[in-house]
Amino acid sequence: MEFPPNLLPDEANPKWMNKGDNAWQLTAATLVGLQSVPGLIIIYGGMVKKKWAINSAFMAFYAFAVVLICWVGWGFRMSFGERLIDFWGKPAVALDQKYLLGQAFLGYFPTATMVFFQFVFAAITPILIGGALLGRMNFIAWMMFVPLWHTFSYTIGAFSIWCPEGWLAKLGVIDFAGGFVIHLSSGVTGFTAAYWVGPRIDKDRERFPPNNILLMLAGAGLLWMGWTGFNGGAPYAASTVASLAALNTHVCAATSLLTWLLLDTIVFGKPSVIGAVQGMITGLVCITPGAGVVQCWAAILMGLISGSLPWYTMMVLHNKLNLLKHVDDTFAVFHTHAIAGGLGGILTGFFAMPKLSRLFFQVPDWEKYIGLAYGLQTGRTSAGLKQMGIQLIGIFFIVCLNIVTTSLICLFIKLIVPLRLNEEELRIGDDAVHGEEAYALWSDGDRFENAKVSSSPTDCKEHGQKNKQRGDQFGRSNCPHNIVSSLSPGATKIRIMEAQRTDAVSAHPRVRATINLGSEKFSVQANNGVLSEQLVSVKEQSMSILKDFITKHNIPTEVPDEPEEVSSEDDNDTSAKPPMKKWKNGQ
Numbered sequence: 106m107e108f109p110p111n112l113l114p115d116e117a118n119p120k121w122m123n124k125g126d127n128a129w130q131l132t133a134a135t136l137v138g139l140q141s142v143p144g145l146i147i148i149y150g151g152m153v154k155k156k157w158a159i160n161s162a163f164m165a166f167y168a169f170a171v172v173l174i175c176w177v178g179w180g181f182r183m184s185f186g187e188r189l190i191d192f193w194g195k196p197a198v199a200l201d202q203k204y205l206l207g208q209a210f211l212g213y214f215p216t217a218t219m220v221f222f223q224f225v226f227a228a229i230t231p232i233l234i235g236g237a238l239l240g241r242m243n244f245i246a247w248m249m250f251v252p253l254w255h256t257f258s259y260t261i262g263a264f265s266i267w268c269p270e271g272w273l274a275k276l277g278v279i280d281f282a283g284g285f286v287i288h289l290s291s292g293v294t295g296f297t298a299a300y301w302v303g304p305r306i307d308k309d310r311e312r313f314p315p316n317n318i319l320l321m322l323a324g325a326g327l328l329w330m331g332w333t334g335f336n337g338g339a340p341y342a343a344s345t346v347a348s349l350a351a352l353n354t355h356v357c358a359a360t361s362l363l364t365w366l367l368l369d370t371i372v373f374g375k376p377s378v379i380g381a382v383q384g385m386i387t388g389l390v391c392i393t394p395g396a397g398v399v400q401c402w403a404a405i406l407m408g409l410i411s412g413s414l415p416w417y418t419m420m421v422l423h424n425k426l427n428l429l430k431h432v433d434d435t436f437a438v439f440h441t442h443a444i445a446g447g448l449g450g451i452l453t454g455f456f457a458m459p460k461l462s463r464l465f466f467q468v469p470d471w472e473k474y475i476g477l478a479y480g481l482q483t484g485r486t487s488a489g490l491k492q493m494g495i496q497l498i499g500i501f502f503i504v505c506l507n508i509v510t511t512s513l514i515c516l517f518i519k520l521i522v523p524l525r526l527n528e529e530e531l532r533i534g535d536d537a538v539h540g541e542e543a544y545a546l547w548s549d550g551d552r553f554e555n556a557k558v559s560s561s562p563t564d565c566k567e568h569g570q571k572n573k574q575r576g577d578q579f580g581r582s583n584c585p586h587n588i589v590s591s592l593s594p595g596a597t598k599i600r601i602m603e604a605q606r607t608d609a610v611s612a613h614p615r616v617r618a619t620i621n622l623g624s625e626k627f628s629v630q631a632n633n634g635v636l637s638e639q640l641v642s643v644k645e646q647s648m649s650i651l652k653d654f655i656t657k658h659n660i661p662t663e664v665p666d667e668p669e670e671v672s673s674e675d676d677n678d679t680s681a682k683p684p685m686k687k688w689k690n691g692q
Contacts, residue, residue: 140332151317154312169228336392366380399456
């Protein structure tokens with residue numbers, strides 16, 4: 106039998122490579138990557154208070170990028186390479202062509218595919234951690250935290266559990282796709298880091314409304330569908346186990362979502378959209394340790410438990426335990442990932458089916474990887490109890506590892522830069538931290554500047570003045586276009602939006618508009634609620650700019666006392682159009 110040319114082995118298609126497996130692993134990796142970028146970016150950007158949307162989304166975006174460099178530089182080989190000690194691999198680069206094009210240590214595809222697939226798992230973990238720290242962590246500290254935690258915590262957990270040479274892998278722990286390595290780790294780390302960083306300011310902690318729930322739902326949808334690759338790619342093959350894992354994933358997620366939603370409705374009287382998303386996440390997390398080794402009916406039971414127990418710890422127990430109340434976990438990552446991930450690991454030890462375990466782990470040993478439920482059923486209770494014990498050992502190791510390493514990393518960073526933002530940045534948010542806003546209404550080329558005015562001399566092209574000629578005791582430039590001032594350091598932030606023509610003016614030459622020169626157009630934000638006489642000078646500057654704008658664009662301001670209908674008929678257009686009204690100043 107002669108094969109088509111595209112199926113014949115060659116340098117690009119070696120005999121050991123299965124094209125179907127390789128295609129599926131690349132697809133699964135892409136799905137998991139989309140969970141982070143843009144999935145979690147959208148969730149974080151939509152669920153936080155408006156003033157933190159940019160910062161929250163960018164924390165995730167940065168983490169995704171920096172982890173990739175760490176991963177190919179040293180992280181992959183420390184997680185899946187040659188053994189250094191029982192829980193850690195030797196650091197080495199994963200950039201050599203010969204190494205990347207060779208067969209992966211597991212599966213029938215190139216090592217490059219394995220590096221990419223495992224990278225997206227490594228990247229999503231610190232992004233999940235960030236969910237506990239939103240709204241107050243110093244971004245410079247975050248830039249240091251991610252690579253340090255990836256190096257000294259994630260690689261240890263991954264090598265211990267997933268690498269065949271790891272001590273927990275040899276012991277027989279079941280973590281199908283990352284319930285321990287990713288979710289339990291991120292939940293414990295997020296909670297520990299939140300303790301060291303400290304809480305949000307009281308105003309944010311008491312009231313932190315999401316700025317866009319619809320956007321959050323879009324991100325949640327990406328997260329849910331992306332989990333097909335998260336769990337479906339764990340077998341490293343386009344196999345029956347992958348199919349079962351994908352189905353179990355969605356069954357458990359849906360069951361957990363509905364359970365959480367039902368509890369919210371019964372207890373609080375209203376079905377919560379955010380609560381439903383939390384329930385979806387706990388279901389996805391809970392099924393992850395055992396997605397391909399439990400039957401579908403077990404996935405439903407796991408969904409019922411994951412939708413109720415984390416709900417209880419978050420909604421009831423959280424308000425009773427002082428430690429949980431004291432630590433400000435912004436998105437309750439401890440409940441949705443640590444509790445749900447640990448719960449999933451225990452339930453996997455109970456529901457793991459021996460036949461499915463043998464298909465996944467490729468071992469003939471009937472006394473290994475057997476759930477307690479099947480051990481009781483078949484008279485091998487000791488084997489089932491042993492597996493439960495191994496699962497608990499894995500949980501204990503991951504919890505201790507991340508508490509210790511996270512604490513040491515935070516203390517180290519604290520010696521170099523503050524872990525949290527300063528009070529003015531905490532009060533203002535994105536504009537103070539990044540100089541950008543998520544929903545700022547800017548005209549072409551214009552933007553809001555920070556409250557503080559730069560002291561460096563810059564030229565004002567229109568007025569020919571330099572900011573170094575500071576004309577008043579408040580530190581403002583003589584240039585009237587420097588309309589954003591800091592009246593007193595950290596006290597008052599003033600923004601004045603420049604008047605713009607309405608759409609109607611640009612749409613029709615006969616339509617005339619007026620600009621209100623009254624105080625209504627003068628927008629002031631003061632953190633102490635007291636406006637000093639210093640505002641008078643600033644208001645005069647703003648009025649000057651508005652008048653310049655009116656003169657430049659020939660906008661009339663003289664109007665009758667009563668509204669006057671202005672014909673919208675063009676000289677060359679006889680079609681009737683609705684009349685428009687113009688109003689006198691101040692109305």
